[in-house]
Amino acid sequence: MTDDREPSDDDPESQAVRALLKRSLAQDAHDAPDLLPGIQRRLRRRSRGKFFGDGWSTAQTRTSYVLVGLMTILLVALAYIALGTVELR
């Protein structure tokens, strides 16, 4: 089969088909699923836990890093104060 016809996007027939396609397929694009968790699961499984295996990299923001960091500092500080109080007695 030879490909010898020169098309144009501007002719009315092409424009009508393009419009029909866009109209018909518009809804599907809005309903795209959330792929990330499934992809991370596959990579974790296939890399035997080397990637996306620590529970951190799957987080979407830095909030959890900061929060746990602050909590750790707070705990250490509380422990230090408590131990200091015991020694003074």
Next chain:
Amino acid sequence: MPLLDDTEARLVERLVARDERAFNALVRAYEGRVFSVALRMLGNRAEAEDLAQEVFVQVFKAVGTFRGESKLSTWIYRIAINLAKNRGKYLRVRRAEAHDDLDALDQGAGTGQDKRENVARVERPDEMMAGLEVEQVVRRAIQELEPSFRECLVLRDVEDLSYGEIGEITGLPEGTVKSRIHRARAQLKERVERVLGAKTP
């Protein structure tokens, strides 16, 4: 002139360094487009979702081989189209085998007259499609196109890529891409009109 802008080049550097957060950002940026292409090529949401996930797994594995000779999006589309073509072939073979099995069952049960009546009922697309919406007719018509025509049509008319980009993705000369798009539109129009019984879409 470099094909990657600074932001994209930095993203690629981070991906090559196996930065998982960069990869998450990449998935978020491209998941809609990759799923859309997969859905148009395969015509089935579950298969499209599975394929789209596989595309990103391949991207993660192969990003070290990306040389920046095309845009990152073009490279990702190329992976998506190649995987979709392979999956499409596999599904067609599987369907054909299942169909053969059903035919064998059918021959073992019922009379020849029964079989003729069943075939006649299924082969009346006008009756079968009468209650369906135009959108469903179009979706079905896309699936009936030859895969090599379908990929060019989807990339141009749904994803709005340039002829040059489609040529890079499919490995076809630009003239062939244009020709396939033209033929695909004509075939699509003809099929939709035939089913709906209308003169113009």
